[in-house]
Amino acid sequence: MDRNLADIKMSHRLMDGNLLYNIKKSIKEDKIDFVVMGTSGATGWEAFFLGTNTGAVLTAVEVPVLRVPLESKYKKMETIGFTTRYRAKDKKALKNVLKIAKKADAKVRCLYVKTTNSDVSETIIKDWEKEFEEEHVVFSVIPSDDVKGTIIDFILFKDIDVLAMNTYKRNFFVELFNPSLVQKFSNRLDIPVLAMHK
Template sequence: MKRILFPTDFSETATNAFVHALEFAKMVDGELILLHSFELPVFDNQFVPENYMVIFESLQLSQFEMFKDEIPKLRAIAEERNLAQIKLSHRLMDGDLVYNIRTAIKEDKIDYVIMGTEGATGWAEFFYGSNTANVLTDIKVPLLSIPAQAIYKPIKTIGFTTRFRPKDKKALKEVIAIAKLAHAKVKCLYVKTSDSDVDKQTIKEWENDFAQEAVEFFVVSSDEVKETILDFVLYKDIDLLTMLTYKRGFFEGIFNPSLTKKFATSFEVPILSIHLKE
């Protein structure tokens, strides 16, 4: 059984992502570990109040009470979607969110992390200075990020960006395994720029290697890589986009407001980020 970590602050964005997490858990035969992380205040040593421990215990208690109140609401959502059979367990941790996620991944042997993204433009806020952006660079398991406005729908088409590297092939096999569980097809995109070094023979070898799978390959010649990926997602009806990089600068560029503006609300597509081992 797959173990899925779901960090939540119980916001509307997180609650929306919880629906996606439930459905993903059903698809991969998984269980959800809910993580609520909070940070206690830091006092200057010169001004530590006499009731220092009382303050900390009070804050911890308030976080616990909120956690205790919110969990039944999430269970109710699972019941409404006929997914009450999905196993839910919980972690309440104080400290830095990214550190806590890394700790939970190690201690709970996590296979996937699913998080909601913030902001009116979904991906834009997500990749600009948010906690989730930091998670991208710090964890080594697949991360499924859910934009705030992304309404759940069954996955029928998975987009996969590639540069036809050997390590990309391993990632594609992982994506195909997910696609089979979802009864979905995979559409692979290679953006061939003026300085691309991938030859036709390599592309043909990939097509032959995956000829028996529900996979299509698309090669688009363009020096506008980011815009081409966005167009691909929109016009190929991609339900889930797989990105094979944790380089934050790339994500910041591809999902900035100037690019996503022309797609408006129709471009709220979840991203599955897969860490590539060198």
């Protein structure tokens, strides 16, 4: 089956030594755009975000890291979800997510869960909407103190194919995708996660 991937360069390396050093070396030498890492099972989330190897990769490399669970089924990436708190570092990450979305001909849905303790003003939200009005992005602000539940609803009911996040949220996402929640929603939460370098 032709997936129009003929222009994507594929190469293999077998390297001895420190994993992180070798990944960083490969990124530089091969001009790699992002790293793809696979995980398996519910505990794969904890291994992905907090594990020695992957946790080090997430914080040390300057390219996005795509985590793909073994249980994921391939489907065309049509919608990328992106959670934000309207911080400056989120804006940089969103711009990078939009570049990826353009290449994949996908749209971006941006979610902010506004809790009762929120310090984000309506002015900031409007400024972001104005700055990105020419982009293929939809902003949703949902008032709720159940942040995890709201994000899960967002993934399930907005048909999110890939969830993009900043690496500084690793602990939060371990909690979000804990085994009991993943089990509760069966394989519907087994979506790839794109961790953006902060």
